[in-house]
Amino acid sequence: MDFATNLRKYRKEKRMSQAELASFLGLSQRTISHYENGSAEPSLQSLYDICNTLQVSADVLLGINLEENRY
Numbered sequence: 001m002d003f004a005t006n007l008r009k010y011r012k013e014k015r016m017s018q019a020e021l022a023s024f025l026g027l028s029q030r031t032i033s034h035y036e037n038g039s040a041e042p043s044l045q046s047l048y049d050i051c052n053t054l055q056v057s058a059d060v061l062l063g064i065n066l067e068e069n070r071y
Contacts, residue, residue, distance in 0.1 A: 001063045004038040010054045010061065011036075024053050 011021050018032040034040035042050060051058050
């Protein structure tokens with residue numbers, strides 16, 4: 001899964017609306033909508049804040065499978 005799909009999934013698991021998540025992050029609901037439809041990506045700081053708010057690691061939120069990426 002990609003970031004947009006994962007963001008929506010974990011936000012809904014926390015039973016948060018886009019507006020509620022945006023409020024926690026100091027962003028607009030429209031920004032969260034853009035993240036979830038894939039038309040925008042968060043800054044590194046926003047990604048960090050989203051991870052903390054949703055209590056999920058960045059690798060999970062970004063859809064990175066660490067087992068597949070071992071060298």
